Amino acid sequence: MNGQFQIALHILTLLSRANDELLSSDYIAGSININPALARKEISNLRNHGLISSKEGKNGGYSLSKPSGQISLADIYQAVKTQPVLGSAKNMPNPDCPVGKQINKNIDLIYADLDKTLLEKLGNMSLADFSKQFD
Template identity: 35%
Template sequence: MTGNSRYTIALHVLTWMALVARRGRDLVTSEQIAGSVNTNPVFLRRVLGPLREAGLVNSQRGSGAGWRLARPAAEITLAQVYHAMADQPLFPMHHGEPNPNCPVGHGIRPALAPLYRAAEDALTRQLAGTTIKDLLADTLRQHAAS
């Protein structure tokens, strides 16, 4: 099973945008952001879209086009980013309906649902305690330590 890195990339993007804003420049292009992430700007725009829909970034079209944080980095939690990027549950159920005549097939979903919900709630609570500003500070500490 492979993981989806869109959440991590979204955190990278927002943290980089916070650094740029802290340095006095808040409007950046997807090409500039892609340079930090080391990815294709087209892919990056697919990450920025859900962030814009969630009200975490704004885009400006036309002359001087670019992206900026929609609010201060101290007001964007990692939980908000998680919810913006989650296109499916953390632990999705079967794609098809299990065999209802099988004791496991009949009971697996109702048995797993509360466990999955509790795990996702715990994750969300953990992520809600950290902001993009916090992540930037931790990132810069890591950079300085190396």
């Protein structure tokens, strides 16, 4: 679980509390305390995953593309993740060793299992619930 998830969750929390008002990348970046271009990059990804809508030009900005009750933390994580939650085996063990030969496969099985468990838990939490904590 990397910093992207935290940034994504922060962005979406801000948007969920913005009541249809568009937020700019400058405002968002200011709340997270990161560079606006980096915020836009993350937003761009979330937009590609159908979570955020954007409007260009003057008075442009960002908004949620669906109600926060319909966005789960699993959706957010899925949008952000490139790998199973826990990574995947990436050593290149010795193929002449009975253990080395197949350990990556066995580790990946465990990781896939844990991944499933985690995503199930995240699936039970909505952005609306998370967002409510800030009232």
